[in-house]
Amino acid sequence: MGIILPVTTPALVAAGSLCFAGAVSNFATPALLGLPVRMQTLSTRLFGMIEVGQVSRGYVIGIMLVLISGAFLWAGNRIVSGRRSYATITGKGGRAKRFDLRGARWPLFAVAMTLLMASTVVPVIVLTASSFAQSSSDLFSNWTLHFWLGESRPDFAQGTAGIVHNPDILRALWVTLSLGLAVAFTGMAVGLLASYTAARYREGWMSAAITQISFLPLLVPGIAFGAAYIAYLGAPIGPLPALYGTFALLVIAGTAYLLPFSVQTGRAVIQQVGGELEESARITGAGFLRRLAAITVPLAVRGLAAGGILIFVKIIRDLSLVVLLFTPTMPVLSVVAYRYASEGFTQFANAITVVILAISIAATLIAQRLQTKSQPWLQN
Missing domain, CATH: 1.10.3720.10 (MetI-like)
Known part of the structure; x- marks a missing residue:
């Protein structure tokens, strides 16, 4: 609270601003997960407007997206610019330096590994398995190579x-x-x-x-x-x-x-x-x-x-x-x-x-x- 967060606040605010802009503009996730339950975002509405020929309304939504992202990034820069500057008392910033975490080493490792596995490794495994499974409700049985190597068959996958x-x-x-x-x-x-x-x-x-x-x-x-x-x-x-x-x-x-x-x-x-x-x-x-x-x-x-x-x-x-x-x-x-x-x-x-x-x-x-x-x- 006294050293690390004050020094890294500009980087955290900048990263948060970029994450916000990326989340606002994200199309794939809300399109695949939100549209089936009629939950829409500005990005999906923009896509829908242009798809049905209402191009002008789509451009208005695009301008709204730009204004929202720009306002959030401006606010982040305003917060950072209003803070005092800090300098680190060290040598090259690119050189890695080890810190002794003592008793917190293994608990922190467990938390980091859990987050890593849950957010990257497990989804990749499920994604790969689902490309072989004939049914999304049964991922790890009745696998087939048709979706990769199969030729066209009228009785399978239309x-x-x-x-x-x-x-x-x-x-x-x-x-x-x-x-x-x-x-x-x-x-x-x-x-x-x-x-x-x-x-x-x-x-x-x-x-x-x-x-x-x-x-x-x-x-x-x-x-x-x-x-x-x-x-x-x-x-x-x-x-x-x-x-x-x-x-x-x-x-x-x-x-x-x-x-x-x-x-x-x-x-x-x-x-x-x-x-x-x-x-x-x-x-x-x-x-x-x-x-x-x-x-x-x-x-x-x-x-x-x-x-x-x-x-x-x-x-x-x-x-x-x-x-x-x-x-x-x-x-x-x-x-x-x-x-x-x-x-x-x-x-x-x-x-x-x-x-x-x-x-x-x-x-x-x-x-x-x-x-x-x-x-x-x-x-x-």
Whole structure:
């Protein structure tokens, strides 16, 4: 109460603000759990309005979501800015330090392990089991591989083939992986350029403007962000054609939505590259692109790759953003899983979710390995 909470209050308030904004904009959970009992949130109402053609009312709800999230984040920043600042009397903040918990060690371990198992491990086990079970009421018996490997049969699952033989799911898998790779590349490219400008030109308004603008997507809930891009690029703009239903719209919206994460990752890697190296190259006559390609990117490539992989993970599992941008010609796995779940095919939805989970875990492990190599002090 006297040391830890006062020092960590800014971080706790910031985390609470982000959690609140994420909960307000969450679509999947209230859609799957709330709609069957007619319990709706603003995000589900926005989706329903646009689905039935009442686009203008949907945009009004989107503005309400933005105002609510923005007001809560502003209040959090106000609370933090009004507090006294604290400084820790220690060395590197990134170095782990052990504390002797004495008699509280094992009770705290039990509490932490219980929370961890209940919130992550057990749901994954149940999710995996339900992708094999023929009935959701009997998860651990009468298993079948049909939902994974089965071909279309008129007497089972209304003729729906398993993942391996289902062309719609396979196409969604290809589109999802392509979208993740494209957004990871474009996001890190934009984040690198924005963070480079902000880091190298700290004097003046440019750096502050870039930093503030890059965090604006945090104020906009995902489903409202998708609605905004439908209004923005869903119709022709001068000589530019309408992008609704195209892969380009998914990439543009995903890149913009994840801009805060790409800029933050870019700032972290740029700070590890000393400005003296670029000054020496500039003296020798090397231009901006030459310095960027020969010095900055090679030295920061592992950190950039790790950040890109994290962006890849966030976009392939995101539903709130893409649920309004989804079209039958441009499907993504998260929306396909939602469609199957809403139609009662929970086994297929859970199998698709396990695929997304496996891809996310593999990509996260690769990102952690790259980050550890780019920051050797994390190994200590």
